[in-house]
Amino acid sequence: MSKPHPFIPNSNAAMFREMLQTVGLDSIDQLFNDIPESIRSKAVLDLPSRMSEIEVRRYVEGILAKNTSTRDIVSFLGAGIWPHYVPAAVEAIVSRGEFLTSYTPYQAEISQGILQVMFEFQSLICELTGMDYANSSLYDWSTALGEAARMAGRVTGRNEIVTPHYIHPERLGTLKAFSSPADIRQVEVAQESKTGAIDVADLKMKLTKNTAAVYLEYPSFLGFVEERCEEIERLTHEAGALFIVGVEPTSLGVLKPPGDFGADIVIGEGQPLGCHMNFGGPLLGIFACKDERLLRQMPGRIIGKTTTQDGKQDAYCMALQTREQHIRRAKATSNICTNEALLALAASIYLSLLGPDGLTDLSSTILDRTRYACEALRKINGVIAPAFDAFHYMEFTVDFNRTDKKVSEVNNALLKMGIQGGLDLSTHFPELGQTALYCVTEVHSQNEIDMLANGLRKIAGDQEI
């Protein structure tokens, strides 16, 4: 140690020497002498020199200043991660050191706080989704999908998962990474080009004795909502497969929960529930299931309510740990250890603040603004919004094929007006041509939506420009 450091209490020279003497050494090098000479580092690390707190703050905030955030401009991006207001009460609690700096509650007696939070989170997710059991979080929606596919494979002994054509590409990619080593194949089911609804005739063909699960996104990646969930459920179960439903949770304030139409596993992204976008992470994977047979195969930590040994007090602890890697090692249901507990805490606070009425209000507000935005954009010459004839929630496709502009051109022009346009779908789904995915939530004011409509009219609607 050259100089004492504020985060290293024993770094001052006197203390350091005293401790060395206690262990009977003259030099710190003696504690590293067992590292063979040939692999001991000779050069110092190739990093900048140490900075003070004020220096680091100026330096890093200077770099961050190069970002243009969605607070600096108006953004209509969603697509798997959505702009929502995070109430100050959520931030106040999640920054409390007792939660923030704790870890997995291996010692339950001293960790009742986070354990009870996780139990409440599981309960809230069950209420929201209409399911029987929920775990205390996975990394994100995409890895939850990967785990769900593997779980369906274990439960059914089968090796195919049927996924919709208009699945989120990030989720499809992650699904492949998780399912391929388990020899689970992905089979695509078509969606009707006019409405986006699952092509039931095609689904019937894709359901075989190998089908482990059918996966539905609800609302879909492109914002339309499948109306034939009951029929899909019936066909899935008749084929002996599990029905996996992926959800965006704020929609469940107004949409029928998947538990009501027979979902076996519900997964989703909890980020909208009080968590910032943070450039895509950390996120909050939701994972819930029906019935006890599935519960025993569920990945991730599960918290149970119990009592103290004297029976006098309610208490909480980790349950069903024999599914987990620290006990079962190679035979665990998943390798997950660190999860997203802090984001689950944020989601619990968020859902408690909203309550049933607040959640219905939130989803209704989002629907109201989505409708307003679609109507405003539809009025523009050549622009179709949404491109699918269906009920939509929060996100919708904007079709520019009848204008003379590409989505990339539209977005570049919008950016000059201080607007970030929707996600360009032309590479992911070429059959949609020049179509973008737009997202409108409670954070978008009517003015901002009008600004978008006016901007698009200038860029794509008015052929003279």
Add this chain to the structure above:
Amino acid sequence: MNFAQARWEEPLIFQFSRRGKIGYHNFLNDDQRKAVLENIPGKLRRRVPPLLPEVSEIEVIRHYTRLSQENYGVDTGIYPLGSCTMKYNPKVCDAIASSHKIQELHPYQNPMNLQGVLQIMYDTSKFLANIVGMDEITLQPAAGAHGEYTGVMLMRAYHDDRNDKTRDEVIVPDSAHGTNPASAAMGGYKVVEVPSEDGCVDTDALKSAVGRQTAGLMITNPNTLGIFERDILEIAGIVHDAGGLVYYDGANLNAIMGKAKPGDMGFDIVHINLHKTFATPHGGGGPGSGPVGVTKRLADYLPVPTVEYDGTKYLLNYNKPKTIGKVRSFYGSIAVVLRAYVFMLLHGKDGLEGVSEVAVLNSNYLAQQLRKIRGFSLPYAEGVPRKHEFVLSASTLSKETGVSALLVAKRLLDFGVHPPTVYFPTIVEESIMAEPTETVSKNELDAMIDGFKRISEEAYSNPETLRNSPTATSVTRIDEARANRPKTMQLRWKINP
């Protein structure tokens, strides 16, 4: 040793619920809401709202504040949980990460608006690559175990690309973290355990375990006993000669920063736990971040996108034909990456070596004194210094007094000491695995040592008192069996259970 945790007997948030209370402002008036709801197709409409609690904001704040007081974190006190590197999380890292310039960034924004965050990702990758001696880094994995899985996928991609189809086994030492065999199994490999010899990998056993079937070896160094595997070059050579790859579990990186690099030890793939070594908060169980580094020969297989710099701007590169694809959505736990970046700058090129030096000094200081206490011992590798952590055995104490490692742990709670990891690794009987980190003070270490002494005295004089521990925590000893028995198992709140 005066410790008392809050004891609120706090009800569940649901139990505060009364109809009509709300902790959130409405946007829509009743007419607007009615119009919206009527527009939803009947089949899709939710008929019964979810039974979320109806509570006001102050009730929510008090409830969760009280629960926080029934929780113990690094900010509360010493937390020497072995293998978890529970070090202090500098507040300035959180302060910088609270900027809207990171929190309100969307991953699909135009890259010209993202130059700052991409630079931070690029620089962090370079720093990490240098610290572990790898050539390229992906920041995508969400946690250590996720990094392991990514590493196993990279192994598979490498062998597949060489059309080497015979390799279906991954080797792990018997002292490995549980995630290693779990990740290898998830990656579709059979797991083969090799035994230890005096706490380190038995190289003869390894030699007989490797072959055409070996995809790779997963190992941490220093190992879970806190002992540096001095034969690491030979170990890597044995696996490489058999055509396998060598994977470094970065859980124990805090021991060797600036002292030795996994890349120089022969490793091909390394994962790094930013929430351990680089001081990002563990969050009650997460979020973490588990970047993975690889040598050049594996770089083509890394997940997409990678962050690159073309001399004028930073960009996301998806054009990697041999990539394993995506291991999660988007680019990683970027808010965590930012905190780790700030931490690295706060210590700088010389400072990180100092981090490891003090972490190792604290560990040896603690180990040397705890091992002298009656009933405890430090098995294996006599005379060899430990690194950032060590594994004590309470087997003598248990045999002579009936006081097990578990009881030791529970009694420590009464002294306001978060216990070390117990019963891992399993190659030590009644194991107590302690990792004090560099951010603990000598006073705290001395208090912990005093705690062990007192426990030893109690065990030999009046072991019965230990059986009632803990008493200073929010709840007394918990009935964990009850939480797992089908008849009493309760995994969620229900209004009418």
